[in-house]
Amino acid sequence: MCPFCKKKPEDYFAESQHFAAIYNLAPIVPGHSLVIPKQHVESLFDLPDEAFVEMMKFSKRIMKFLCDYFHTNAFDWAIQEKPPAGQSVAHLHLHLIPRYENDLPLPGDWYVQMVASEKQQIDVHMRARLSEEALQQMTERLKQAAAAYFTSN
Template sequence: MMSETCPFCAVPPDRIFAETDLTVTINDGFPVSPGHLLVIPKRHFASAFDATDAEMAELWRALRQAAERMQTERGPDGFNIGVNVAAAAGQTVMHLHWHLIPRYQGDQPDPRGGIRRIFPALADYWSPR
């Protein structure tokens, strides 16, 4: 099932990075780092918890393949992988999509805490309190 208003149900060919039977991987339209990708199931649904086992397996394979290709093409020093589920968690496009964000040494002064930095006051879990 596709949605006529969903930007991930009809991706322009020039944004496609890779494709499988069940997924499409695209360049993020608003990248937070060079090479930021989105891995998207072709079937339209909002939550990772609504994916079938086959879709989850294919999403993971697509993420791994994209990371391997990214490693060859851009040589990042690490990755953040994330998914937002529901508006309260920051999801703005209600079609499941996994972010694959390449990270580069020095792209942030102190990257510790990774995705925990969505709540900056809670990001530093390593310092004594």
């Protein structure tokens, strides 16, 4: 079964009607999160236009929250469509990656690290993964912060 389809509402730190925000199990930098459809969708092209608009609006709100929470105004967004583009989970997901001055040797290194780790390192656990407990703790912190943030914004 698809690992994103196994996610439950308690795994989300924010959600809209059809999308959820989750913290990445193996973040490249602090704050690296994903927006996923709650239902199984493999391709961006499979999303109806209304769902695409919802995804983009929701992702924009989540990215703004992450930038504020992690004290930055720089970020990357990435959708990898199909294995030749680096997609390792056959479920549509948008990477939201807050960026920081000198967080990686070169500004574009996030993509190289993500592709390399997803294709080669995730299965051999070379990319640092959060423990289940650490992932739950981060999700809960973000969930509480997001609830307060979206109530006031």
